[in-house]
Amino acid sequence: MNDPTPLKIYFVAGERSGDLHGGNLIRALKSRFTEVHCRGFGGDYMRDAGMEVVVHYREMAFMGFAEVLANLSTISKKIKLCKKDILSYKPDAVVLIDYAGFNLRIAKFAKQNGIKVFWYISPKVWAWNQNRAIKLKANIDRMFVILPFEKEFFKKFNWTVDYVGNPVLDAVKMHQADQEFLTRNKIGSNKPLVALLPGSRKQELNMIIPLMAEVAKQNPSCQFAVATVDNLSTEFYGDLRSLPNVSFISGATYDLLHHAQAAIVTSGTATLETALFNVPQVVVYRTSAVSYLIAKNLIRVPYISLVNLIADREVVKEMIQQKANSKDVSAELNLILNDNQYREKMMQRYKEIRNVLDTGSASENTAELMLRYLQSTN
Structure with missing residues (x-):
């Protein structure tokens, strides 16, 4: 022009x-x-x-x-x-x-x-x-x-x-990893690092944080890091604040994903970002009873995560409402951390998604x- x-x-x-x-x-x-x-x-x-x-x-x-x-x-x-x-x-x-x-x-x-x-x-x-x-x-x-x-x-x-x-792939490609990230945030390498991505909206946090706190309590052998957003005080992260195996990362979600071995992610763009960083994940979603009932009658697709929608099949587990409980999420977390065959299958599906988007x-x-x-x- x-x-x-x-x-x-x-x-x-x-x-x-x-x-x-x-x-x-x-x-x-x-x-x-x-x-x-x-x-x-x-x-x-x-x-x-x-x-x-x-x-x-x-x-x-x-x-x-x-x-x-x-x-x-x-x-x-x-x-x-x-x-x-x-x-x-x-x-x-x-x-x-x-x-x-x-x-x-x-x-x-x-x-x-x-x-x-x-x-x-x-x-x-x-x-x-x-x-x-x-x-x-x-x-x-x-x-x-x-x-x-x-x-x-x-x-x-x-x-x-x-x-x-897809601009998410653009953003991931452009990211330059901070090699001092773990040291700067006092995250050791003796335990697997699990990224917690609860979303950026207050309503999401109110629904998801209690679940993530329960999972962190039930898995003391893991270290968890919460991707926080700058505009929200730590008060919104509730019970997670008092747990010894939980740290908080502000403004560095991509660095967290770069170093994480697994992730628990609220549905949304973050599920695709996590996949493009090749991090095994479990997707969790909770909303109010009213919103869920309305959505259940309106939604016309079989999945809520972009990862599964793009692949047109289940690549990652989606745990919604009552299924988003600490017992089932912990069980899935154990699989994506410790079952090599399960992890590799997910990684292969991630590769296919990247090829489609690129x-x-x-x-x-x-x-x-x-x-x-x-x-x-x-």
């Missing part, structure tokens, strides 16, 4: 993973076009990449149907603020990153106001609300998907989308396509 006129892009990311991938996308855009001005809703990664952050995603990170309902007033105010700010900013394009409920409203609004709408990282409509794809198609100019099966899914709606590769840099591919589409309409 050779036009020297500055390009203005408004981003909306409502979660940590969206912030990470948004930051990488902004850097890729800036490397191709010198005058890119970015503003929007996001977080620290996007700010570091050069975006002016209007609202931090921490103010909007609600999980589950019940939790969203309880915070509708806050969400509504943020939507109004976002719409007003977009009109004031007058961007050349709006780039929406995942965060379906919020961003669908912004997509419709931007489209009605003649603003180009790009969506990076499709909402998981294939999982629980497939007809929502029709709404997406009506309000989005281009969709950039990061899971191979999504391209085929959207074909059912006569919609051609761009598969750009199509070059998702951020670079997306930036190239976005600039091309903008150029073709100018």
Whole structure:
């Protein structure tokens, strides 16, 4: 794109993973076009990449149907603020990153106001609300998907989308391991290190931390390290704080995974990150009874973890609600730590997943396509 006129892009990311991938996308855009001005809703990664952050995603990170309902007033105010700010900013394009409920409203609004709408990282409509794809198609100019099966899914709606590769793999490839990590965090090498990835939302922590604490108590022969998030105090980690075989790692999840022998992971992007670091894992998930009942009736896919969804078979065990108990999780942890054949089978499946996802840099591919589409309409 050779036009020297500055390009203005408004981003909306409502979660940590969206912030990470948004930051990488902004850097890729800036490397191709010198005058890119970015503003929007996001977080620290996007700010570091050069975006002016209007609202931090921490103010909007609600999980589950019940939790969203309880915070509708806050969400509504943020939507109004976002719409007003977009009109004031007058961007050349709006780039929406995942965060379906919020961003669908912004997509419709931007489209009605003649603003180009790009969506990076499709909402998981294939999982629980497939007809929502029709709404997406009506309000989005281009969709950039990061899971191979999504391209085929959207074909059912006569919609051609761009598969750009997976930004999680990009982030893992770019990571440079801290070789002093274990020493700096006073983690010895005499016991197997188990990474605990409970998620970044308060609602997730309230449900998962008690389970992880019980597992740590039942496995004194292991050392556990919790991947914490900067914006939450250690109070949210409850019983884990008092256990002698548990340490806390802030802002270094990838270094933790690089050194871990196993992991207990809450479903989400972290399951894929763990797989790409070749760490055997067990996936656990708990939510409120109301959210679970609603989800159980709506979800249309057989798995909750990205690892199993991409492989289209069970690669890692998923323990949900009542099945997410300390006895069963400890039993699975023992398998992935000590059964070499079991571990190797999981590692082989991980390798297959990596090969499927490895199509070059998702951020670079997306930036190239976005600039091309903008150029073709100018």
